[in-house]
Amino acid sequence: MEVEKTNIKDCFVIAPTVFQDSRGYFMETFNENTFKKATGLQIRFVQDNESQSNYGVIRGLHAQKGTMAQAKLVRVLKGEVLDVVVDFRPDSQTYLQHYSISLSAENKKQLFVPRGCLHGFSVLSGDAIFFYKCDNFYDRQAEYGYRFDDPAFGIDWQIAPSKRIISEKDMQLPFFESEKK
Template identity: 60%
Template sequence: MQVVETNIKDCYELVPRVFEDQRGYFFESFNQKRFAELTGLMVNFVQDNQSFSSKGVLRGLHYQKGESAQAKLVRVLQGKVLDVAVDIRKDSPTYGNVFKTILSAENHRQLFVPRGCAHGFVTLSETATFFYKCDNYYDPKAEAGIIYNDPNLNIDWEINESELIISEKDQVLPRFKDLILN
């Protein structure tokens, strides 16, 4: 596994070593010991989640506040997405930075999103199956987010806005400058 630093502190792209032959492929998707050696971070994943989305579905930008904050390791099992992380840690040297990457079933890349970052993705393929490991349990009372089209973040979602499919809840999230973090 190769770990690539991003422009957000402690946010990493993971690129696995893929072994392919006539039967298909094999790769190690996560190794806690190796991850800790390469990043200096120790994570203990306690919950796995999976979603299925059609083209144009935008989920995000989400995070959990306070004691319920979550680090996530995300990847695409089928299809292709544009994945986005935003550093919302006010004491971070990369506060306000946005990182974008393409995750797909073909490139097998993963993104480690540390606690204190908002996260979202948009489906670029006809459908996508998105998988993520979390280091803390979901708490609906701690749920929070940032509006996807925040003018200060200026995220290019690489899909025409008229084609986006966004939940009602995600359409009324606050702007980045209005965040109140607990």
């Protein structure tokens, strides 16, 4: 497993070692001891989630706050997405900066999203199956987010505006600047 730091503190790209032969492939997607040694972080995942989305879907930007904040380890089982993390920790040196990466079934890369960061993705392939492990349970009362197209974050989702598919819930999320007033 190769672990690469990103510009966001405690956010890592993980490329697993893939063993491939004529039968197919095998890879270890998570090992708590290896992860801790490579990142210095102790993580205990308690919930797995999976979603399927079609081309043009943008999900995000989402997080949970307070004691229900979640760290996530995300990967793509089918297709390709542009995965995006926004550092939303006010005491962080990279507060409001974002990091994006192409995750695909082909490259098998994973992204570790630390607690306190907003997260989202856009689907770049015909469809995609997205999988993520969470270190805390989902709690609707702790859920919050900001608009995917918020100029405060300056994210290029790599989907033309006319092709974007956004849920009504995500369209109703606030813009960051409007909340500061």
